[in-house]
Amino acid sequence: MAQKKNLFNIVKKRFLKSETKRGEGLKKNILGLLALRGVDVGISYLRFPLTLRFLGTELHGVWLTVGGIINWFGFFNIGLGTGLRNKLAEAFAQKDTKLARSYVSSTYAIISMISFLMLILLIIGALTLNWPKIVAISDSYEGMLVSTLLIVFSFFAIRFVLKLIGIILVADQRPALSQMLQSISSVLFFIGIWIALKYRIMFGSLVVVGVLSSGSVLMVQAIASIILFSGRYKKIRPSIRYVDWHKFRSLASVGIQFFIVQISVIVMFSTDNIIISQITGPSDVVPYNVARKFFGITEMLFMIVLEPFWSAFTQAFVKKEFRWIRKSINQLLVLWGISVLGSLIMLALSGWVYRIWIGELVKVPFHLSVLMMLFFTIKTWNNIFVYLINGVGKIRLQLYMSIIIALINIPVSVFFAKHMGMGSGGVILGTILCLAFGAVLHPIQYKKIINGTARGIWNQ
Template sequence: MKEHILKILNTLGVKSARTKNIVKHISISFFYKAGAVLANFLLVPLTINFLDTENYGVWLIISSFIAWFSFFDIGLGNGLRNKLTEAKTNGDLKLARGYISSAYYTIAGVSLFMFCVFVFLNYFIDWASVFNTSEAFNTDLNLLMLLVFGFFCIQLVVGLVTNIYLADQSHSIQVKIHFSTQVVSLFTIWILTETSHSSLLIFGAIFAALPVIILLALNLLAFSNKFKELKPSLSLWSKSHLKDIMGVGFDFFIIQIAGIVIFSTDNFIISKLFSPEEVVPYNIAFKYFSILTIVFSIVVAPYWSSFTEAYVKKEYEWIKVSVNNIMRVWLLIPIVVVIMLLLSDWFYNIWVGDKVLVPFMLSVSMAVFVMSFTFNNIFVFFINGTGKIKVQLIVSIFMAIINIPLSIFMAKSLNMGVKGVIIATILSYLPGLILMPLQYNKIINNRARGIWNK
């Protein structure tokens, strides 16, 4: 498949090795992502049938909690990605291995500490009250949250391998992992529906373990073959290496926390304001329109590390051409959004039948969000690649501060219901839509000064 893609690119006159590699991985990613999306869509009705609507709503909230936990990597993943790309670009493999070793063993220590703290706190938390569900589920929820958090702590460590692949310009690795996870998940839930009674505990434990197993296998494969010379070693842990990673990594950490507040609290807010059942139509609409987000991310995501490499080499013309090409691709988004809106009711009916009713205005709100999110990502991925993220940091903190109260105000006080939550997210996002393109233009035209260049 790779050889055919490269032949097509040569025929089209694409000469840049970096661009060829990006297009190759985008093409591969589309293949795997199509399979992952199909598996995910098939998974939803199976899961609803297995768990029922209330338990499925609770699982969606737990999934959001998992996303909240992700900030505990303290930004090391993205910091490692940038610094590792720089080290490899400069041909310093010893420094690269030092960065990897420092990141792995630091995250391992943080994860072990977090799990010990969570074991203690979990004893005192009434999860049934947190999720606004029946007290009868409390015992199972306490055990489930312990398992979910435990597996997540392991995932923080083994998940670092994806940043190593990304720094190596192997841009399709995350899509391949997602594809594997979704296909195995689909097969697993099908087996559960045939052999087991409905159980949120069994379902959650299996789904928390699956990505860990896949990532652990990838680590073993990577460090015994492709990245054998970069295998982490405790003796190479260095405070100076950690400081280098954390220099940009801590800002990424704060941005991650802000992103979690903005994007992963919606399910919890809806559950507390209304009920777990109301989380389901919100997520049905979100998953439907996220097809566009997924497709666009396949196009944009490979550019992060490539922008880092090009920026280090001062290849600004390549960056300008690449951003312009991405913007041309984005122009298709509004057109596809309108088509998806017109087909939304028909699609929901085919997908989940009459079990879930999704209001049309909720779909409209999701469509506007997708257009805003994808446009902003064009410039965010470049800025992330350069590591000049102070402006993004400030914007993200502002967005995080206003998002929750604005969501509650619009959903409850203005009586907008569930759609008010996503509208609040859109309004919170507006400053970034102005400032991120402005910073890109300043940096690429060498006019960035002060905070714009930090």
């Protein structure tokens, strides 16, 4: 905690010395994010065994796989979310309400069109593809699976548009409030699955879980949009009159490279469940996700501290405050070292924690826990340098590297999982090896940028 406090004081001293309100806002948001994400983690850990008991191991593995597929499409806004966040923040800073409303209205219009086209494709896919084969489950579940997909896909298409309210909150320097919407959704989902399990409502049905999971998010986003656009954001609420199709280029230019990187990341991080289902069966998806949830705590806590540094690095780079950047990176590396120590302690206690959390429902092999710990250790290391690189806009190397890694991740994971007989452990090992490229190249690029020696692709 002392280290986090030190990091916050550095940001406050360097960037907030003449802006007390901004400093207090940053502090409140960090504390708010810590509290709310703590709630999210607690709820997700309580909900996991309830959902597992409600569905059973096989169907729960199928649900996790379907959730991974849905997550792929969550980034199909071609970078418009990132573009809106940056452009809207600029409009807020300039107090240009008309420009802000134009950006909001244009983004809602474009995203709505993308959402409609995506919904058509998703419905066609739900009705025509052989989903039992895709998720490696008996054909007897086909009717339930297709019904679940139709519901989840339809809800997702609407949420795809409504989630823009969260981006508006972040652009208005209110990330904790945006996080609160997610936390409320998590609590509602937990209450719903608890009631369904207690009263055995359509017990063992994917449809119930699909409605509760997607419906809770949709309801919260819809209510939040109505309240905020009727109150605080009334002057910038979307309107057809303010749609400017020329804004598309301006919005997309900011986020298109990040969009490509995001797609590559989706391929690398979200195909694991499908690979495991195909090679060893959907039941093995569950222990993989148990280990991932457990060791993911370290990443979540680390990212809460790291998130404010993206824009801080941008300001420091523009002002050529390289000494502050070096000192901040060093502080973050110390924090990373502390997180590694925490991960080792978690590894030592993992078997005991699994027994208390999941009981005898799932067995998590120790080697899988070791590999998952290593995965998050490398991922958080990379994020320290990626946030600096993203903040200064030098992402061309990251872009090319992400594309290459996305192409080789699946075959490498399949090789270890299937041909080397490592199962789910082989899948995460393949991802670890792909992350190793960034673990070496990102620090090199950081040093080149900060020392003024970056040339060519290192400086693009």
